[in-house]
Amino acid sequence: MHIGINAQLLSYSQNYRNGGVSRYIRYLLTQLARQPQEHAYTVFVNGQEVIDHLEPHPQITYVSAPWSEDRPTSRIAWEQLTLPTLIRQKQIDVFHSPVNVRPELLPRHCASVVTLHDLAFLRFSHVLTRAKRLYHSTFTVRSLKHATLIITVSDSTKRDLHELVNIPYERIQTIYPCIDERFSNVLKEEKIHSFREKNGVKDGFILYLGTLEPRKNIATLLDAYAQLKQKYQIQEKLVLAGGKGWLYDEIFTRVHQLGLEEAVLFPGFVADSEQALWYQSAAVFAYPSLYEGFGIPVAEALASGTPVVTSNVSSLPEAGAGLALCIDPQDSNALSAALYQALIDQQLRDRCKQLAPGIAQQFSAHAMVEQTIAAYEQAAKIHHQQRITYVQ
Known part of the structure; x- marks a missing residue:
């Protein structure tokens, strides 16, 4: 398969942006370069300097789509308006959004996997800024409802997702993040x-x-x-x-x-x-x-x-x-x-x-990536079956 990954939130900056979700993406990409299995990957990152930090591999292509970290609206616009066209042009079979939100207008041929890190915007909305609440209520919930398969980083988040967003358990898989x-x-x-x-x-x-x-x-x-x-x-x-x-x-x-x-x-x-x-x-x-x-x-x-x-x-x-x-x-x-x-x-x-x-x-990287690749393969099968059912 050809798998796409939206790594735009991978950051090497010396501030909070180089935190939990950035490290999740970094460990995922680092380990994929060591055990890609038989698949090909296109990874979308924010700038050439990010690519310079990543391990090269013949099965992985890195694509730079820079936007300013100080302007998240630019990233959202690129993610929702430009990225679907790139996915179609590159004929990506499964697209992984590793931080809560997938592009809304994915091509019909493409299965989608979303990693959900938490539902704090529903459980503890009062501790978020208004802009963050608006972003998640607009994009995250829709992404979760439309994703082919959802990865949650704990069983607790899996239960939250089922309870708060009414996602069936069969569409959710828990894969623990790794530690370095x-x-x-x-x-x-x-x-x-x-x-x-x-x-x-x-x-x-x-x-x-x-x-x-x-x-x-x-x-x-x-x-x-x-x-x-x-x-x-x-x-x-x-x-x-x-x-x-x-x-x-x-x-x-x-x-x-x-x-x-x-x-x-x-x-x-x-x-x-x-x-x-x-x-x-x-x-x-x-x-x-x-x-x-x-x-x-x-x-x-x-x-x-x-x-x-x-x-x-x-x-x-x-x-x-x-x-x-x-x-x-x-x-x-x-x-x-x-x-x-x-x-x-x-x-x-x-x-x-x-x-x-x-x-x-x-909490090893090997286990996390092995399970994540299995999730890509499972999403492709689910999506293929859904398309057959739709045609019938």
């Missing part, structure tokens, strides 16, 4: 010590790593951290690492209200080369998000051997793989108690290091 192999490489203690010194932290700090935006529930994490300091007199700092997303002013206001200016660090966006260092340097990874399609930082931290405290809602217990401490994200007391347990429980720390290789294997 580098997270399971044990770093030397001297390197970790040097990294801590460089960033002004000592052994024992609590880490959050992700976009700074309301759904991540960072205000509650700050409340729990303030309780930790008051109740247990801990000296460990809290590091809130990640790029600024949207509606993040409350986070900085809360730090000031709680008098935590000296105890909370904001290192900003974390480059790929430093992510494993942050995870392995931390005593605890905290991720009390209100809702996640998967919550890949949880799996990354566990694969790094670091104890994790996360939420007991949506997909986060799946990402926690039975090893993370899961609490009610609205309960700052429970969050505070779990963080303290993770800080002092040596048995938990030893168990996390012992089981880390199994976490990395559970």
Whole structure:
């Protein structure tokens, strides 16, 4: 088959755009270049500089269709108006939209696969900007209803899709995203010590790593951290690492209200080369998000051997793989108690290091791509059968 992939949201910029969905696309393309099977691929990316980062392969053709990251309306217009013509010209059999939205006017011969990362715009619409709510309500729902097959990144998102959008389960397949192999490489203690010194932290700090935006529930994490300091007199700092997303002013206001200016660090966006260092340097990874399609930082931290405290809602217990401490994200007391347990429980720390290789294997790139190619093949069969039925 000839498979097309819309990789326009793949970014190597040093900001929040190089986050979860961008990394999902990057890992997918990297692994496809290593195990493409018998298929040919045309991948649409944003600019030649992106192509320069990707692994070449004779079965993969990269097509540059640049638009400014500062003008998402240009990307949407290209995706909806220009891309269908390119799909028709290149005679693509199956088209994969790896971030929620497919072109509306796909050629009739072409099957479509959409990866749905979450339904936060329906579950937690109040934590999104008006523009994001409008985009998803206009394009995402229509894409999900018209897609031949939908990949969800967790069973939780699969259930949400069935419940909220009324998509039959037979059109949905769960394929877990992968985590990079580098997270399971044990770093030397001297390197970790040097990294801590460089960033002004000592052994024992609590880490959050992700976009700074309301759904991540960072205000509650700050409340729990303030309780930790008051109740247990801990000296460990809290590091809130990640790029600024949207509606993040409350986070900085809360730090000031709680008098935590000296105890909370904001290192900003974390480059790929430093992510494993942050995870392995931390005593605890905290991720009390209100809702996640998967919550890949949880799996990354566990694969790094670091104890994790996360939420007991949506997909986060799946990402926690039975090893993370899961609490009610609205309960700052429970969050505070779990963080303290993770800080002092040596048995938990030893168990996390012992089981880390199994976490990395559970969420491997090889498994993700093998299952994704099978989804392409299944979508082609479904679409072929639908066309035969339509003609009859």
